[in-house]
Amino acid sequence: MRIPLDRQSETPLYKQIKIYLQQGILSGSLVADTRLPASRQLAQDLGVNRITVENAYAELESEGLVFSKLGSGTYVLAPDPLLSLPRNTSDAPWPLWQQSVLAQDKITRTKLSDSKRDVARHPALISFASGIGDANLFPAEDIRKAVQAVMRRDGIATLDYGERNGYGPLRASIAHILGSQGIQTQPENILITAGSQQALSLVSQLLLNPGDVILVESPTYAGALDLFHALGFKVVGIPVDAQGMQVEGLEKLLQQHHPRLIYTIPNFHNPTGTCLTTPRRRQLLVLADRYNIPIIEDDFVGDLRYEGHTQPALKALDPGGGVIYISTFSKMLMPGLRVGFIAADGPVYDSLVNFKRIHDVATSALVQRALEAYVTVGRYQTHLRRSCQIFRKRRDVMVSSIQRYLPTGVRFDPPQGGLFIWLQLPPELSSEELLPLAREEGVDFSPGIAFFPEGIPGSRWLRLNFVAQTPNQIEEGMKRLGKAIKRLISARK
Ligand SMILES: Cc1ncc(COP(=O)(O)O)c(C=O)c1O
Numbered sequence: 001m002r003i004p005l006d007r008q009s010e011t012p013l014y015k016q017i018k019i020y021l022q023q024g025i026l027s028g029s030l031v032a033d034t035r036l037p038a039s040r041q042l043a044q045d046l047g048v049n050r051i052t053v054e055n056a057y058a059e060l061e062s063e064g065l066v067f068s069k070l071g072s073g074t075y076v077l078a079p080d081p082l083l084s085l086p087r088n089t090s091d092a093p094w095p096l097w098q099q100s101v102l103a104q105d106k107i108t109r110t111k112l113s114d115s116k117r118d119v120a121r122h123p124a125l126i127s128f129a130s131g132i133g134d135a136n137l138f139p140a141e142d143i144r145k146a147v148q149a150v151m152r153r154d155g156i157a158t159l160d161y162g163e164r165n166g167y168g169p170l171r172a173s174i175a176h177i178l179g180s181q182g183i184q185t186q187p188e189n190i191l192i193t194a195g196s197q198q199a200l201s202l203v204s205q206l207l208l209n210p211g212d213v214i215l216v217e218s219p220t221y222a223g224a225l226d227l228f229h230a231l232g233f234k235v236v237g238i239p240v241d242a243q244g245m246q247v248e249g250l251e252k253l254l255q256q257h258h259p260r261l262i263y264t265i266p267n268f269h270n271p272t273g274t275c276l277t278t279p280r281r282r283q284l285l286v287l288a289d290r291y292n293i294p295i296i297e298d299d300f301v302g303d304l305r306y307e308g309h310t311q312p313a314l315k316a317l318d319p320g321g322g323v324i325y326i327s328t329f330s331k332m333l334m335p336g337l338r339v340g341f342i343a344a345d346g347p348v349y350d351s352l353v354n355f356k357r358i359h360d361v362a363t364s365a366l367v368q369r370a371l372e373a374y375v376t377v378g379r380y381q382t383h384l385r386r387s388c389q390i391f392r393k394r395r396d397v398m399v400s401s402i403q404r405y406l407p408t409g410v411r412f413d414p415p416q417g418g419l420f421i422w423l424q425l426p427p428e429l430s431s432e433e434l435l436p437l438a439r440e441e442g443v444d445f446s447p448g449i450a451f452f453p454e455g456i457p458g459s460r461w462l463r464l465n466f467v468a469q470t471p472n473q474i475e476e477g478m479k480r481l482g483k484a485i486k487r488l489i490s491a492r493k
Pocket of ligand 1: 131194195196197198221223265270298300327328329330335339340
């Protein structure tokens with residue numbers, strides 16, 4: 001145990017030891033039944049006389065904070081609740097630098113997207129707020145077996161940092177998967193990241209400085225907006241319609257704002273669920289090339305298509321080096337693996353590899369190897385096919401339940417894939433006003449405000465995740481949402 005002692009202080013050493021332990025016990029960081037170090041050991045560790053430690057322990061015992069068991073040692077007693085110290089009090093304010101953290105607004109935007117925080121404690125809340133699949137469908141058992149198998153096969157290599165750009169065979173598998181989707185790339189152009197959030201963070205930090213402008217779809221993924229805000233970028237939004245980003249207005253924005261980067265989600269866009277049409281994809285590439293602006297293509301759920309034709313990836317249409325493609329296993333498999341990747345050509349690739357090393361050294365070698373083992377035995381493709389069947393059914397149930405239980409006046413376009421339905425409420429209604437009523441009824445969703453760069457309150461939009469709940473829960477959830485909307489309408493009359 002390391003106890004800071006001030007040998008110049010007028011407070012005797014035994015008292016300093018006692019006060020330190022007392023604070024630990026009262027604040028709860030030393031829990032009941034913790035065995036304190038033997039007095040001889042602690043005296044040796046601290047370079048003090050054994051009597052000094054014994055005096056400290058005796059005083060703690062006389063105050064009822066510890067007890068000693070003969071021949072066994074000294075143990076912490078559960079403290080009297082009346083004596084407990086609050087974690088922070090006005091008598092002991094946080095250091096000034098901590099207070100200035102509170103004053104900074106780097107992470108204030110995250111409050112908009114953090115809708116879990118004040119979820120009312122409805123006993124059987126049905127949530128459509130999350131951004132991931134149904135945890136009950138995660139292939140947990142397969143991944144457990146894969147972890148065990150690679151540990152047996154590769155031994156300590158699974159516990160090393162591994163290659164800088166990621167585990168070679170996994171990069172090869174990813175290049176192969178991308179190749180089958182028309183994106184010609186090599187394992188040497190793939191960089192494994194800790195989820196695609198890290199990919200987004202690395203690319204944008206490498207290419208932009210605080211104060212630079214980044215162009216995004218409006219609305220867009222709230223986690224990207226939170227990140228760009230925290231990094232001090234100016235975010236300019238370009239509207240989205242049923243065909244994706246309204247590229248027709250892009251050139252004007254490029255001339256007006258001189259962005260340094262364009263961030264886009266062309267497939268099953270988060271939150272609107274739309275896909276960018278192929279002509280617009282081509283137009284976007286032409287303009288980005290003309291104005292010399294890199295594009296991040298975030299293909300977070302590109303493989304979750306339930307019907308319709310796939311459009312070529314921007315990266316597949318790019319003649320070379322203009323598009324940085326990012327994707328993830330979080331949505332198509334499971335988020336806790338924290339494996340995403342970047343596919344990039346040209347000098348930016350090496351810079352990203354080095355930048356990644358500076359930021360977190362490496363992504364877990366064990367997880368990468370297990371994932372590679374899982375992917376190569378074909379289980380990933382089987383899992384994807386199964387997920388698509390299940391998710392398509394859930395989408396259909398949500399579409400029909402919305403039509404059945406929600407009042408006329410709500411608007412949405414059924415998506416052909418992905419995770420989300422983007423719903424517009426009847427005129428005059430705001431999704432933030434609806435949220436508390438919905439939670440009272442036992443249903444949760446993501447209000448639209450979090451997805452707009454401007455974050456202007458009063459949005460009529462809300463995002464519903466249609467993959468995370470079973471068909472019965474979806475139907476019940478839409479009934480509840482319908483009730484909540486009707487309550488809001490009558491409250492407004
Ligand atoms: C569009 C989009 N991109 C990226 C991410 C980041 O996911 P992860 O870091 O788990 O790969 C998310 C997560 O919700 C997302 O919706």
